[in-house]
Amino acid sequence: MMEGRSALRARSIDSAIGASGLQTFSCDNLVIGAGPAGTSCAHWLARQGQDVLLVDQCAFPRHKVCGDGLIPDALAALARLGLLDEVLAKAHLVDHVRCVAPSSRAVEISAPMAVISRYCLDEILLKAALAQGASFKSNMHFERLSRESEPAGQVNGAWFRKLGEAVFVGARRVVLATGASAAALGAAGVSHRRAPSAMALRTIIRHPDLRGQISGLQVIWHRALSPGYAWIFPMSEHCYNMGIGVFDVAEAWPQHKLNLRSLYERFVAVNPLAGRLHNEGETILALKGAPLRSGLVGAKPWQEGLIICGEAIGSTYGLTGEGIGKAMETGIMAAESMLSSDAAQGLANAQTGPMYESSLQGLRARYAQYEKANRINRQPWLAELLIQWAARSERLRDWACDVLNEKRSPEDLVTVSGLMRLLLQKS
Incomplete structure (x- = not known):
């Protein structure tokens, strides 16, 4: 869809390396991954006049496995970016979450929330970053980081594969916002926990006759789903995001991977609304799974010349599996740390990494609390x-x-x- 502005600020440089037509680019700030974390970081940097190139392996818009729910922290992050009204205008608004017990007893908890597909949300975030002055290149499949020999292997760019051809982007700083996949962290040479914290499976189903019965976000617990939960989130156009999430998958990973489809089948068997959606509804997006990384653990968040944000560092909450808000928040934190480091050049302890680590430290206690509260799912x-x-x-x-x-x-x-x-x- 988008390749950024015609006058791409990341300058294309003629290369004479080999006969393969290697493309090289340079920029001050290279952001790898155009999900909520990467686009928020790029947006914040570009707003301050920074030279930013944002890249992603996909062309946009694209679908993404997610619950699609925006709880208050996500709405607050969107407000900071100046995008709240635009997103809410395209989202399905709800004012409560309905918590359903194994006995089917339920209680409603009030809070302003919304549901919007990542297909729509991520495109809004990307367009907003471009409007601030960032540039974008799609179909850029990340292969590895580039490092200087001195000092201490500082990151100075990254290698990609685009339509079968090698591409090198040189950068003063690199932001890795590649989501929960361990493959990108491994390719980056970043020490990380290979196993995810949780796994999720979701589908999108249209059913025009259930709107009166599903007015808010529904979160369902049942013995058949332990150690996890299920959800049904109403969307626009009589659609529903329905899925299951299960925690504690790391201990047996990868020898004993969960059969998520079997767990989903249990869900539609024990929950009447899920059964109706599954049996009567029109499938818009088929069942698809994805890993989750939670707890703000699993990968060191920075190296010299490199900042890692979003779910790559475990920004998803352990109890709820909600990750959009904190992905955006850590992306903004990364950008703020980079800007503060630039403003403090020449001062002691002005390095970007320690500043970013200090910002994240303010979140760690809350993440630890969510991990303890995750016993509800167990x-x-x-x-x-x-x-x-x-x-x-x-x-x-x-x-x-x-x-x-x-x-x-x-x-x-x-x-x-x-x-x-x-x-x-x-x-």
């Missing part, structure tokens, strides 16, 4: 208990709302100390 009885309790307790529903809005730790909902505080509070 222990369906706990989901049952909390949902039954919340159905009778307005205060607990308010606490859950605060968790969605990042005003309260999710750990408070699953620990004895947190629940005791709730019990002891005065009415």
